[in-house]
Amino acid sequence: MPRSRDDFPLSATQRTLPIALLRAREAVMDRFRPMLRNIDVTEQQWRVLRVVQETEGIDATQLARAACVLAPSLTRILKSLESRGLIAQGRDENDRRRTLVRLTEEGNALLHEAGLVSARIYAEIETKLGAERIADLLDALERMTDDLTTQEDPRNGG
Template identity: 80%
Template sequence: MAPTKHRPDAFPLSETQRTLPIALLRAREAVMERFRPMLREIDVTEQQWRVLRVVQEAGEIDATQLARAACVLAPSLTRILKTLEARGLIALHRDAADRRRTLVNISAVGKALLHEAGQTSAGIYKEIEERLGADRIADLLDALENVTQDLDLSNADAPDDG
């Protein structure tokens, strides 16, 4: 890794192009620019897509868990859920055991949309895999998962396993 250049009058910060936040954002943009045409075609935002995918995988999920799993802030999730429900893509209902909890399910219309878009999405993933290689993607996903776990503030005080 090349050393960071510092000018005497500069802040003691790394060059932006070699910072983790910027590098992660650039990588995200490089990936997402391939998916955005598909999302525009089905009239779904990136956040809505993440929410739909998580709900599809979960079958039924509490809104709080959904926000965390889809990487969406709770106020944004409320708006997203209203939009998706109005389009008939999801169904919302109160938990019978705890009326404060909202449960989210994917609807038949939502399943159909994801199935249709899934064909295109799979093709995009295949193109990315052809460029990067399956092993490289797996290694990157493992590394990112480890970074997330190591930096998770909720686990900051947890004892090490080693």
């Protein structure tokens, strides 16, 4: 006997948060993918390069978290970026057990050139959506992430 919609406890797919977030991500990334293809960099590699660019040196654990990349994928990505001369890995002078990732001159040059194109794409998105709407959306997503990832203290009954 076929089940009616009322018997099925899940929401319609098009009105679920995971699907809505994926659709929004795709709508944004569709604008950036041609730029990434032109510089022969994957989306994950781009995120890694951008995070490394923002630091003087970052260890793999912090980098994986900040770039939203799983550790096994990061190992492969770092090997690829290093073989292209875009990043360098070296020991942390303060803690010889840690390896830090830094951008090379070639990596900086690539990001500078691609950054000009990326900034134009972002400006187009901002023109379409408005700076305030983007800021509000980023704030709301940050709050949502914080709310969903904050660990409750079991000692307080949470």
